[in-house]
Amino acid sequence: MQQYIPDFNSWGKPKHECGICGIFGHEDAAKLTYFGLYALQHRGQESAGIVAGNGERIAIHKDMGLVPEVFSERILQRLSGHLAVGHVRYSTTGESNIINTQPFMVTHKGEPLVVAHNGNLVNSIDLRRHLEAKGSIFQTTMDSEIVLHLLARTMEMGIERAIKESFACIRGAYSLLLMTRDTMIAVRDPNGFRPLCLGRLDNGGWVVASETCALDLIEARYERDIEPGEVVVIDKDGPRSIFPWPPHRKSFCIFEHVYFARPDSDVFGINVYQTRKRMGEILAREAKIEADFVMPFPDSGNYAAIGYSQASGIPLEMGMIRNHYVGRTFIQPTQSMRDFSVRVKLNPVRHLLKDKRVIIVEDSIIRGTTGRSRIRSLRNVGAREIHMLVSCPPTAHACYYGIDFPSSSELIAATHSIEGIRDYLGLDSLSYLSLDGMVEATGLDRNSFCLACFDGKYPISPDKSFNKDALGGCGC
Ligand SMILES: O=P(O)(O)OC[C@H]1O[C@H](OP(=O)(O)OP(=O)(O)O)[C@H](O)[C@@H]1O
Numbered sequence: 001m002q003q004y005i006p007d008f009n010s011w012g013k014p015k016h017e018c019g020i021c022g023i024f025g026h027e028d029a030a031k032l033t034y035f036g037l038y039a040l041q042h043r044g045q046e047s048a049g050i051v052a053g054n055g056e057r058i059a060i061h062k063d064m065g066l067v068p069e070v071f072s073e074r075i076l077q078r079l080s081g082h083l084a085v086g087h088v089r090y091s092t093t094g095e096s097n098i099i100n101t102q103p104f105m106v107t108h109k110g111e112p113l114v115v116a117h118n119g120n121l122v123n124s125i126d127l128r129r130h131l132e133a134k135g136s137i138f139q140t141t142m143d144s145e146i147v148l149h150l151l152a153r154t155m156e157m158g159i160e161r162a163i164k165e166s167f168a169c170i171r172g173a174y175s176l177l178l179m180t181r182d183t184m185i186a187v188r189d190p191n192g193f194r195p196l197c198l199g200r201l202d203n204g205g206w207v208v209a210s211e212t213c214a215l216d217l218i219e220a221r222y223e224r225d226i227e228p229g230e231v232v233v234i235d236k237d238g239p240r241s242i243f244p245w246p247p248h249r250k251s252f253c254i255f256e257h258v259y260f261a262r263p264d265s266d267v268f269g270i271n272v273y274q275t276r277k278r279m280g281e282i283l284a285r286e287a288k289i290e291a292d293f294v295m296p297f298p299d300s301g302n303y304a305a306i307g308y309s310q311a312s313g314i315p316l317e318m319g320m321i322r323n324h325y326v327g328r329t330f331i332q333p334t335q336s337m338r339d340f341s342v343r344v345k346l347n348p349v350r351h352l353l354k355d356k357r358v359i360i361v362e363d364s365i366i367r368g369t370t371g372r373s374r375i376r377s378l379r380n381v382g383a384r385e386i387h388m389l390v391s392c393p394p395t396a397h398a399c400y401y402g403i404d405f406p407s408s409s410e411l412i413a414a415t416h417s418i419e420g421i422r423d424y425l426g427l428d429s430l431s432y433l434s435l436d437g438m439v440e441a442t443g444l445d446r447n448s449f450c451l452a453c454f455d456g457k458y459p460i461s462p463d464k465s466f467n468k469d470a471l472g473g474c475g476c
């Protein structure tokens with residue numbers, strides 16, 4: 001087994017979920033895409049890439065690392081043209097390596113075909129086996145590549161028919177951008193697991209992005225969300241929308257609101273900050289505790305902590321200081337990286353905590369890495385009572401739709417009771433927000449959401465043999 005030796009150059013690079021951004025109809029399309037990806041960095045911190053074109057020539061640049069590390073002014077100048085598609089990756093199928101970076105581009109019959117994907121396909125093992133039996137040769141171990149193989153087999157029908165036919169075989173979560181030499185196409189799966197929105201630039205050009213915070217940064221106007229099951233084809237005649245598949249039950253990922261999305265974004269039509277704050281307010285209704293102050297584990301816990309504090313009247317303090325040069329930790333690929341990053345990331349304010357009774361408001365407990373390590377640090381600086389409130393229910397079931405907790409054995413709530421988790425984390429008390437309370441905080445109907453990691457009811461039945469290396473790994 002390979003031993004993990006912290007590499008201070010690569011270790012500090014944080015990880016997260018995928019983000020996509022595309023521009024059509026602006027002479028600086030790649031530069032705007034770069035800024036869009038910058039705003040979406042929290043969704044994917046392993047690699048970044050942009051493909052740009054002017055209707056004739058097409059160029060690509062991608063690499064491992066954060067957006068500003070991957071692109072320079074000189075590189076962006078080379079990515080010229082009015083059309084660009086970009087991606088920041090947090091791997092969910094296939095390793096985190098240069099081969100698996102996105103956007104992924106192939107040439108088919110002399111024509112470029114590009115995909116940038118957020119989500120996870122649940123029948124990728126079967127699809128890949130089937131395609132390989134028919135002679136497909138895969139270059140990567142990502143599920144996203146399958147989309148291009150399916151499209152290539154039907155492209156002669158024209159792109160719209162090809163999409164209709166190809167995606168009919170695909171099951172799972174996909175908010176994605178496709179690009180041909182002169183067209184950008186946004187596709188959102190019929191369940192709508194992952195967000196995707198459409199915006200308008202001042203000059204009349206179009207933007208598609210995972211979250212509205214990307215539109216804000218490039219001063220684009222939010223037009224609307226791309227609907228579940230909708231395909232938006234954008235070319236020189238502007239956007240046209242088609243709905244090639246029968247409607248499915250909506251399954252918006254509620255975890256986007258609990259943890260993933262940026263609080264300044266509107267996701268599924270609702271603001272993330274306000275939803276998180278309401279989660280805290282509802283927690284105050286459901287769990288009443290006496291304490292000297294409330295504190296979050298920053299960043300994702302901040303907003304529910306504000307809500308809890310305001311609703312309960314217990315003052316809010318920032319008892320833990322976050323080092324902003326460390327990214328989000330729960331999606332780091334190895335446990336030793338996660339353990340180390342958590343220590344670097346959060347440090348208690350000794351003088352604030354000594355002899356105090358504190359309530360920590362945390363957005364989620366996944367593996368328990370953050371809680372166990374940081375509660376120990378609070379004890380070390382003399383906190384007298386430590387209670388924890390979590391602004392979602394116990395996360396006890398694997399996600400097969402694009403969040404990297406594919407094995408329930410990694411989830412502490414799958415193997416421990418609440419009392420067992422309390423004991424493992426070293427807390428005086430532990431309470432979770434109820435499922436009803438979490439949904440109530442969104443203001444949307446319960447049937448709009450996927451809640452599978454909380455209630456085990458999967459909107460699309462997963463292939464339980466799936467794991468991140470299901471399509472091949474390096475074996476190291
Ligand atoms: O139980 P665990 O396995 O430790 O995972 C849960 C923790 O991970 C996340 O923080 P993260 O550092 O990823 O992001 P944040 O800075 O947005 O809070 C989340 O906010 C929890 O603090």
Ligand SMILES: NC(=O)CC[C@H](N)C(=O)O
Nearest residue numbers: 018090091092093118119
């Ligand atoms: N987090 C994601 O959306 C990942 C997209 C794709 N499944 C990949 O692994 O690259």
Ligand code: SF4
Nearest residue numbers: 253255399450452453
């Ligand atoms: S299982 Fe959980 S994390 Fe995965 S899509 Fe559903 S709500 Fe989101």
